[in-house]
Amino acid sequence: MNMQLRSVFLTLPLLSLYQPAALADRDHEAPRHQPPPRHTTPKHMxxxxxxxxxxxxxxxxxxxxxxxxxxxxxxxxxxxxxxxxxxxxxxxxxxxxxxxxxxxxxxxxxxxxxxxxxxxxxxxxxxxxxxxxxxxxxxxxxxxxxxxxxxxxxxxxxxxxxxxxxxxxxxxIEKPKLPADATLKVHQVKDSGNGLLNVWFSTTGVDAITAGAEHTYVINQKTGEKLPVLRVPRIGLLAPKHLEHTDGSFMVINNQGRQVKRGDHITVVVVGLEQPDVLVE
The missing domain is CATH 2.60.40 (Immunoglobulin-like)
Known part of the structure; x- marks a missing residue:
């Protein structure tokens, strides 16, 4: 995955888990100077x-x-x-x-x-x-x-x-064994505004993200909730399979319901490596 995919992530369709239902129309009361129509259901019912x-x-x-x-x-x-x-x-x-x-x-x-x-x-x-x-x-x-x-x-x-x-x-699916000098550096996390978080990061000592991304996610530091990498039908996980890019890698986190918002702090976890207190922009 390269830098060009960054713009693709920002245009993904809205898949918000907690979209509100359509609002019901308000009841229309008859004018006070007119008697209510006959054979109508009582208002309290x-x-x-x-x-x-x-x-x-x-x-x-x-x-x-x-x-x-x-x-x-x-x-x-x-x-x-x-x-x-x-x-x-x-x-x-x-x-x-x-x-x-x-x-x-x-x-x-x-x-x-x-x-x-x-x-x-x-x-x-x-x-x-x-x-x-x-x-x-x-x-x-x-x-x-x-x-x-x-x-x-x-x-x-x-x-x-x-x-x-x-x-x-x-x-x-236990955490993979990594070299003692393996590192994770998160460059930026942006809230795309449509229920997705775009994470730009770099690693050393890590070759690839595991197939199921079991140890790659984001933690909402307010609630402790884990937010997984977004999985798209017929495409799979929106995260790089290999982590050898010198300019960093991108992944998309499923933030349905907007649990994490701009200004919040999160912990980013990539193959078990953690970086806490990352500001969401």
Whole structure:
């Protein structure tokens, strides 16, 4: 990756995780000098139009593979007229670690159903992959599907979940061994204004970022939340595979929801090397 990619990162489309739903129209009251029309619903029972809700039936932790531990989310979309955000903003967040796990490919969302038919409608399924083995049976996570959220939900172990296999997989992605004189220098971090952070950095003693970028991310110093490298369908991680560029390297961090803003301080981690107190411009 070279300096020319810097401008590409700054023009990536908006994929903000927390885009607000469309505002409902305000009720229009009849003029005081006119009596209210007959056969209307009493005002205290009227409901403003809404974008519906996400109902999560169950979250199941499955087996461990090359992509990580499989997490199955069974869900329904109830009374949804329009989605507040793009389907690629679908993700889950571990409540304890604040680790964000994005959907790996564009999801085919189930058709919305009216509330009265929800109980008789089979749930749809979404799959996420926990590369770092953070989520365990009993964990609480929050689910976001195209801007609709369901918060603080319990995770249960599925029939193919193997704790021993999960521990072995976690050992595989331990921090790579680096030379004692390996260094990281962050030249600049810029908030692009569309839910992305553009990081310009240089390293010595580090040849490449690992395939899953398990040890390359940004830490929000206010909350301790880890923000991962952005992964784009059909392209992969927006980070360099090799770190041999004399003018530095660039990577794009997923800052959906604008957790980190200009003026904040973050810690940049590249293959386990850390530089704290980096100002976001």
């Amino acid at each position: 009227q409901r403003a139009p809404s974008s519906g809700r996400l109902e999560v039936e169950k979250i199941i932790l499955g087996g461990r593979g090359l992509q990580g531990t499989r997490i199955e989310v069974r869900y329904r979309l109830i009374d949804v007229k329009e989605f507040p955000a793009h389907p690629m903003t679908t993700s889950i967040v571990d409540d304890q670690s604040r680790q964000l796990i994005q959907i790996s490919k564009l999801p085919m969302l189930v058709a919305p159903v009216p509330a009265e038919k929800a109980a008789s409608t089979p749930p749809g399924k979404l799959y996420f992959w926990d590369q770092e083995g953070i989520i365990k049976p009993g964990s609480k996570i929050s689910v976001m599907v195209a801007g609709l959220a369901s918060l603080h939900l319990p995770v249960e172990a599925g029939p193919d979940y193997d704790p021993a296999a999960a521990q072995v997989a976690e050992a595989v």
